[in-house]
Amino acid sequence: MIYLRETVAGLISPWVVLSPTRFARQLQQFAATELYTHYDIAEVAERQPSPLREEMHRHANDELRHHGIFLDWARKVAPYVTAGAADDPSGSRSRLEREEVRALVAQPAAPHRRLPTLFEYMTYIFLSESRAVLQFKLYQWINRYDRRCREWIPRLLADETRHVGYSARVAREEFRRAPWTCTKGFFRVLGYILRQDLLDLLRLVQILGSGLVTGLLYYGVVTPYGLVKRAFGGVRRGRLRRAAPTGPVALDDAFWSRS
Ligand SMILES: [Fe+2]
Numbered sequence: 231m232i233y234l235r236e237t238v239a240g241l242i243s244p245w246v247v248l249s250p251t252r253f254a255r256q257l258q259q260f261a262a263t264e265l266y267t268h269y270d271i272a273e274v275a276e277r278q279p280s281p282l283r284e285e286m287h288r289h290a291n292d293e294l295r296h297h298g299i300f301l302d303w304a305r306k307v308a309p310y311v312t313a314g315a316a317d318d319p320s321g322s323r324s325r326l327e328r329e330e331v332r333a334l335v336a337q338p339a340a341p342h343r344r345l346p347t348l349f350e351y352m353t354y355i356f357l358s359e360s361r362a363v364l365q366f367k368l369y370q371w372i373n374r375y376d377r378r379c380r381e382w383i384p385r386l387l388a389d390e391t392r393h394v395g396y397s398a399r400v401a402r403e404e405f406r407r408a409p410w411t412c413t414k415g416f417f418r419v420l421g422y423i424l425r426q427d428l429l430d431l432l433r434l435v436q437i438l439g440s441g442l443v444t445g446l447l448y449y450g451v452v453t454p455y456g457l458v459k460r461a462f463g464g465v466r467r468g469r470l471r472r473a474a475p476t477g478p479v480a481l482d483d484a485f486w487s488r489s
């Protein structure tokens with residue numbers, strides 16, 4: 231259940247990859263997620279003792295590098311979609327986007343604030359990273375016709391696989407210390423992830439729903455109304471045309487010169 235979203239996203243990925251506009255937007259979304267994770271992990275890393283702190287900072291820096299890779303990739307796929315931020319990584323728009331993401335990470339709903347214990351946070355990281363690994367592998371396998379998917383995704387996968395490994399190790403160590411408290415924490419993590427997924431699903435339903443309503447209105451109401459008007463409204467339009475004034479009007483120069 232927890233991997234359902236990534237499985238569906240991976241399976242329908244050719245529909246995204248084959249459209250430069252859709253794919254560039256998807257890559258920008260990936261880039262934003264990587265940046266968010268970078269800031270979130272860096273927050274938690276600061277509270278940890280060495281050597282875990284260094285390990286988490288390495289993870290955070292990997293995510294920042296992935297952010298750059300996805301932006302660069304998006305720019306190569308469709309420069310007209312990414313114009314601005316991706317073209318100028320140190321420019322004001324990029325800085326503004328970074329500040330926006332940093333502000334989001336400071337919100338109470340951010341993982342590092344909702345999941346305060348190390349077990350909960352590392353379990354969340356383990357599940358999120360393994361979901362990312364699944365999605366990237368599906369992207370790589372299904373879109374082998376695309377050279378960049380074939381060559382660039384393995385570069386990211388090496389890092390993501392390491393993130394899965396160390397987060398699982400730390401979560402396991404924490405669990406051994408306090409099994410009962412961690413069991414309760416595990417369900418808190420599941421609840422947090424399912425809530426996030428539900429919000430994403432609602433956003434998707436909203437987008438698809440508004441598209442569906444627009445289509446229904448256009449083809450179900452506006453088009454038939456136009457056809458009916460065209461079939462029966464011709465005579466009336468003709469009458470209106472005949473009734474229109476034919477002499478000079480007040481805004482016409484000829485009207486003023488005559489009067
Ligand atoms: Fe990443």
Ligand SMILES: [Fe+2]
Pocket residue numbers: 293359362389390393
């Ligand atoms: Fe990662």
